[in-house]
Amino acid sequence: MKKIGVADTTFARVDMAGHATRTLERAGTGFRLFRRTVPGIKDLPVACRQLFAQDKVDLCIALGMPGKAEYDKVCAHEASLGLMFTGVLEAKPIIECFVFEGEAADGKELEHLARRRAEEHAQNAYDLLFRPQRLKRHAGEGLRQGFDDAGPVRRSK
Amino acid sequence: MKKIGVADTTFARVDMAGHATRTLERAGTGFRLFRRTVPGIKDLPVACRQLFAQDKVDLCIALGMPGKAEYDKVCAHEASLGLMFTGVLEAKPIIECFVFEGEAADGKELEHLARRRAEEHAQNAYDLLFRPQRLKRHAGEGLRQGFDDAGPVRRSK
Amino acid sequence: MKKIGVADTTFARVDMAGHATRTLERAGTGFRLFRRTVPGIKDLPVACRQLFAQDKVDLCIALGMPGKAEYDKVCAHEASLGLMFTGVLEAKPIIECFVFEGEAADGKELEHLARRRAEEHAQNAYDLLFRPQRLKRHAGEGLRQGFDDAGPVRRSK
Amino acid sequence: MKKIGVADTTFARVDMAGHATRTLERAGTGFRLFRRTVPGIKDLPVACRQLFAQDKVDLCIALGMPGKAEYDKVCAHEASLGLMFTGVLEAKPIIECFVFEGEAADGKELEHLARRRAEEHAQNAYDLLFRPQRLKRHAGEGLRQGFDDAGPVRRSK
Amino acid sequence: MKKIGVADTTFARVDMAGHATRTLERAGTGFRLFRRTVPGIKDLPVACRQLFAQDKVDLCIALGMPGKAEYDKVCAHEASLGLMFTGVLEAKPIIECFVFEGEAADGKELEHLARRRAEEHAQNAYDLLFRPQRLKRHAGEGLRQGFDDAGPVRRSK
Numbered sequence: 001m002k003k004i005g006v007a008d009t010t011f012a013r014v015d016m017a018g019h020a021t022r023t024l025e026r027a028g029t030g031f032r033l034f035r036r037t038v039p040g041i042k043d044l045p046v047a048c049r050q051l052f053a054q055d056k057v058d059l060c061i062a063l064g065m066p067g068k069a070e071y072d073k074v075c076a077h078e079a080s081l082g083l084m085f086t087g088v089l090e091a092k093p094i095i096e097c098f099v100f101e102g103e104a105a106d107g108k109e110l111e112h113l114a115r116r117r118a119e120e121h122a123q124n125a126y127d128l129l130f131r132p133q134r135l136k137r138h139a140g141e142g143l144r145q146g147f148d149d150a151g152p153v154r155r156s157k
Numbered sequence: 158m159k160k161i162g163v164a165d166t167t168f169a170r171v172d173m174a175g176h177a178t179r180t181l182e183r184a185g186t187g188f189r190l191f192r193r194t195v196p197g198i199k200d201l202p203v204a205c206r207q208l209f210a211q212d213k214v215d216l217c218i219a220l221g222m223p224g225k226a227e228y229d230k231v232c233a234h235e236a237s238l239g240l241m242f243t244g245v246l247e248a249k250p251i252i253e254c255f256v257f258e259g260e261a262a263d264g265k266e267l268e269h270l271a272r273r274r275a276e277e278h279a280q281n282a283y284d285l286l287f288r289p290q291r292l293k294r295h296a297g298e299g300l301r302q303g304f305d306d307a308g309p310v311r312r313s314k
Numbered sequence: 315m316k317k318i319g320v321a322d323t324t325f326a327r328v329d330m331a332g333h334a335t336r337t338l339e340r341a342g343t344g345f346r347l348f349r350r351t352v353p354g355i356k357d358l359p360v361a362c363r364q365l366f367a368q369d370k371v372d373l374c375i376a377l378g379m380p381g382k383a384e385y386d387k388v389c390a391h392e393a394s395l396g397l398m399f400t401g402v403l404e405a406k407p408i409i410e411c412f413v414f415e416g417e418a419a420d421g422k423e424l425e426h427l428a429r430r431r432a433e434e435h436a437q438n439a440y441d442l443l444f445r446p447q448r449l450k451r452h453a454g455e456g457l458r459q460g461f462d463d464a465g466p467v468r469r470s471k
Numbered sequence: 472m473k474k475i476g477v478a479d480t481t482f483a484r485v486d487m488a489g490h491a492t493r494t495l496e497r498a499g500t501g502f503r504l505f506r507r508t509v510p511g512i513k514d515l516p517v518a519c520r521q522l523f524a525q526d527k528v529d530l531c532i533a534l535g536m537p538g539k540a541e542y543d544k545v546c547a548h549e550a551s552l553g554l555m556f557t558g559v560l561e562a563k564p565i566i567e568c569f570v571f572e573g574e575a576a577d578g579k580e581l582e583h584l585a586r587r588r589a590e591e592h593a594q595n596a597y598d599l600l601f602r603p604q605r606l607k608r609h610a611g612e613g614l615r616q617g618f619d620d621a622g623p624v625r626r627s628k
Numbered sequence: 629m630k631k632i633g634v635a636d637t638t639f640a641r642v643d644m645a646g647h648a649t650r651t652l653e654r655a656g657t658g659f660r661l662f663r664r665t666v667p668g669i670k671d672l673p674v675a676c677r678q679l680f681a682q683d684k685v686d687l688c689i690a691l692g693m694p695g696k697a698e699y700d701k702v703c704a705h706e707a708s709l710g711l712m713f714t715g716v717l718e719a720k721p722i723i724e725c726f727v728f729e730g731e732a733a734d735g736k737e738l739e740h741l742a743r744r745r746a747e748e749h750a751q752n753a754y755d756l757l758f759r760p761q762r763l764k765r766h767a768g769e770g771l772r773q774g775f776d777d778a779g780p781v782r783r784s785k
Contacts, residue, residue, distance in 0.1 A: 008296050010281075013310045015297035037292040039281040039300070042237065042253060046244040053248050067307075071257075074234055077388055080356065082241040084396040087360040088403065089245065091367050096356060100385075107310040114310075124324075124353045135351040139322050140329035143353070150381075153327045153421040153428075165610050167595075170624045172611035194606040196595045196614070199551065199567060203558040210562050224621075228571075231548055239555040246559065264624040271624075391702055394670065398710040401674040402717065405681045410670060414699075438667045449665040453636050454643035457667070464695075467641045467735040467742075479767050481752075484781045486768035508763040510752045510771070513708065513724060517715040524719045538778075542728075545705055553712040560716065578781040585781075 002031040002129050005051030005060040011040040012065035013107075014114035016097065020061050023122035028130060041066060041098070042075055045082030052090045060087075060094045061125050063118060068102045076100070093128055097121040099146065117146030159188040159286050162208030162217040168197040169222035170264075171271035173254065177218050180279035185287060198223060198255070199232055202239030209247045217244075217251045218282050220275060225259045233257070250285055254278040256303065274303030316345040316443055319365030319374040325354040326379035327421075328428035330411065334375050337436035342444060355380060355412070356389055359396030366404045374401075374408045375439050377432060382416045390414070407442055411435040413460065431460030473502040473600050476522030476531040482511040483536035484578075485585035487568065491532050494593035499601060512537060512569070513546055516553030523561045531558075531565045532596050534589060539573045547571070564599055568592040570617065588617030630659040630757050633679030633688040639668040640693035641735075642742035644725065648689050651750035656758060669694060669726070670703055673710030680718045688715075688722045689753050691746060696730045704728070721756055725749040727774065745774030 004024060008017035021033060034055040036047040041064035048060040062083055066076040076098055087094040099117055104110035124145070127134045142150035161181060165174035178190060191212040193204040198221035205217040219240055223233040233255055244251040256274055261267035281302070284291045299307035318338060322331035335347060348369040350361040355378035362374040376397055380390040390412055401408040413431055418424035438459070441448045456464035475495060479488035492504060505526040507518040512535035519531040533554055537547040547569055558565040570588055575581035595616070598605045613621035632652060636645035649661060662683040664675040669692035676688040690711055694704040704726055715722040727745055732738035752773070755762045770778035 010292055010295040010298055010300040012297045013299035013307055015309075017296055035293065037289070037296040038250070038285065039252070039278075039292070039302070042241065043250060045241055046248065046250050049245050049248045073388075074230075075237075077392070078234065078237045078241055080389075080392045081238065081395065082245060084356065084359055084392055085242065085399065086245050088363050088396060088400050091360065091363045093352070093357060093360050095353070111310045121353075128352065132351070135324055135353070136349065138324040139331055139351040140326045141324055142327035143324040145353070150327055152329075153425045167606055167609040167612055167614040169611045170613035170621055172623075174610055192607065193603070194610040195564070195599065196566070196592075196606070196616070199555065200564060202555055203562065203564050206559050206562045231544075232551075235548065235551045235555055238552065239559060242556065243559050268624045387702075391706065394703075394706045395709065398670065398673055398706055399713065402677050402710060402714050405674065405677045407666070407671060407674050409667070435667075442666065446665070449638055449667070450663065452638040453645055453665040454640045455638055456641035457638040459667070464641055466643075467739045481763055481766040481769055481771040483768045484770035484778055486780075488767055506764065508760070508767040509721070509756065510723070510749075510763070510773070513712065514721060516712055517719065517721050520716050520719045545701075546708075549705065549708045549712055552709065553716060556713065557716050582781045 003034060003055065003057040004031050004125065004129070005034045005036070005048060005055060005057035006063070007036045007038065007044050007047040007051060007060060008063040009038055009040050009044070012063065014065065014111050016063040016065070016114050016118040019115045019118040020063060020097070020122040023119040024126055027123060027126040030130065041079040042082070044079055045086045048083065048094050049086050049090070052092055059092060059125055059129055061097060061122060062094055063097045065099050065101060065114065095121050095125045113146050120145040160191060160212065160214040161188050161282065161286070162191045162193070162205060162212060162214035164193045164195065164201050164204040164208060164217060165220040166195055166197050166201070169220065171222065171268050173220040173222070173271050173275040176272045176275040177220060177254070177279040180276040181283055184280060184283040187287065198236040199239070201236055202243045205240065205251050206243050206247070209249055216249060216282055216286055218254060218279060219251055220254045222256050222258060222271065252278050252282045270303050277302040317369065317371040318345050318347055318439065318443070319362060319369060319371035320347060320349045321358050321361040321365060321374060322351055322377040323354050323358070324351060326377065328379065328425050330377040330379070330428050330432040333429045333432040334377060334411070334436040337433040338440055341437060341440040344444065355393040356396070358393055359400045362397065362408050363400050363404070366406055373406060373439055373443055375411060375436060376408055377411045379413050379415060379428065409435050409439045427460050434459040474505060474526060474528040475502050475596065475600070476505045476507070476519060476526060476528035478507050478509065478515050478518040478522065478531060479534040480509055480511050480515070483534065485536065485582050487534040487536070487585050487589040490586045490589040491534060491568070491593040494590040495597055498594060498597040501601065512550040513553070515550055516557045519554065519565050520557050520561070523563055530563060530596055530600055532568060532593060533565055534568045536570050536572060536585065566592050566596045584617050591616040631662060631683060631685040632659050632753065632757070633662045633664070633676060633683060633685035635664050635666065635672050635675040635679060635688060636691040637666055637668050637672070637693070640691065642693065642739050644691040644693070644742050644746040647743045647746040648691060648725070648750040651747040652754055655751060655754040658758065669707040670710070672707055673714045676711065676722050677714050677718070680720055687720060687753055687757050689725060689750060690722055691725045693727050693729060693742065723749050723753045741774050748773040
């Protein structure tokens, strides 16, 4: 039985963890979920570290929604470095799923984008743990999360 | 009995630790407070590290007030990375509460903002330690500290 | 028997790992290949860490293709720091091979650049493991990967 | 008997370590000084690490003077991150005292600023080790080093 | 008998390691040299880490020549952080000697600058290991590597 950690924030304006969780549950079985909610994205690295250290999860999904201000980009950068550092220390994957408020034109689009990106990252998380050969099959194919795939430069590999 | 560390600076122009402490004491019981005051925000990571290592606290609140100059933003970024690194190493939360002088138009507004943000971050710190389910209930609801909540994109989750 | 790890992404739009692998196999023998495909470049550091820790590889090649947006540069920077941190922790080389989409004018040029850079970095990886004296012989000669060599400032060393 | 490390550079254009040392000696007794001089600010983190590891100091003062060029700011940022990382690893304070050449209009002002900042940071270092309650008493009072204090937003705390 | 590591790149357009090595040999005796050549500056941190871990050197000189493009500055920054991190982890000095192609107007000037900077950094490396009191004597004197010394603000210390 694998264990998957899901870390999210009260700062985000969409329930991204809900979307990620439902996708994981639709994807298959064989895992247990652990959830931690923290105030903001800069709290996610420690939440993941605790999910690894205390709950012994095999992988984390870290979901967050940085705001529109210039300073929010700095915070996202710091949070990303913290997640990177945590994953490397633990030698376990952390799937970072951030949606910047500025990526969407309005609330509706923001919700759609956040949902789709959370779902597609959750699918990737599932594949990393249970079907790594699926990722290998799609190597170099220009896959995207939240937006349409860019596709490979050449159709025939 | 939990232990909470509070680290603040002589550089800040508002007694943020006082506001944080009073909020914690109003929030509930079951914890002891440890306080360290350092010169500036770049000294906060080591102060937190010592609070964890020597005083055995379970969580730190790191309060600081970067100045208005461009260089102050760099210092805040460095301090944030240091706090992130410390939290991950210790696998314990550090609630960073920074108020940039430039966020407020005048002294009065600065004081109000610093007080409110310190109080709301202190409340989050309390919840992280004692009521994690409260954070979980507000996941994805667009909560903010210091300013009004942005709210969730959709009212009905 | 040496072990070489190859980490690539589904985000990239060219099968860079294929080009790197074929170059390694043409370069010589005496090694086994281990491959991990992850979603994006920010997942490469953990993939390399796992290649070192679980598969016991002696060197990793990390292949990725950041997009054209400003934010993609930030992600590449974070991924690079993660790869650096991983290599230093493990005391083992990670050959980073990134091709930015914006480096090429069109798809054809992008594919050519990605292929050539992957091949030349793979050659470097082989030399680092099996022929370090070859690198020493070319020290200070202005070698480049993907584009033409700049050459040494003075022809006669 | 406490031990204080003083690290400075040959790059700086003012003998900042001299000013810091004299301030420490005027401030009180009960400590021994250890000094290391390195070429530039990017060598300070290792100098501090050696002061902690080899000389067993309880605190370091790291003094440096970045130049005026844009690149000097990058170097200062890297040096600061290195000092932060070192302090956190050692769980011991490093008082960073940097004076940017561009902060002063001419040589005379630069010397004055460097001297005053070195003295005031040295005083802080002394207080951190011997009189932490003095720092606590000045928490949130807008103290500055090198320039006049900004003061608290409200006079009456 | 001390051990000195010299790490350089095939990317650089001047044989900086040659210049550094000759300066070390002219400076004195009592040391053995270890050399590693890697493709680019981002490979230098791991090269130094291996020189420390495998060859047991007491100090490293890391020589590199970032290109003129904006992206080369990012790479240099990442390499510098990696070198800093390595030096702190090992508690041993790494003398970073980078020459940016854009610092010189033409090839001749570039070669002159690279040679002089490599020589002066190598001299610093020698002094750090064998004559630390010489560095201490020049503290705060505005020494530079590659360009003329800036000198102390006041002539009479």
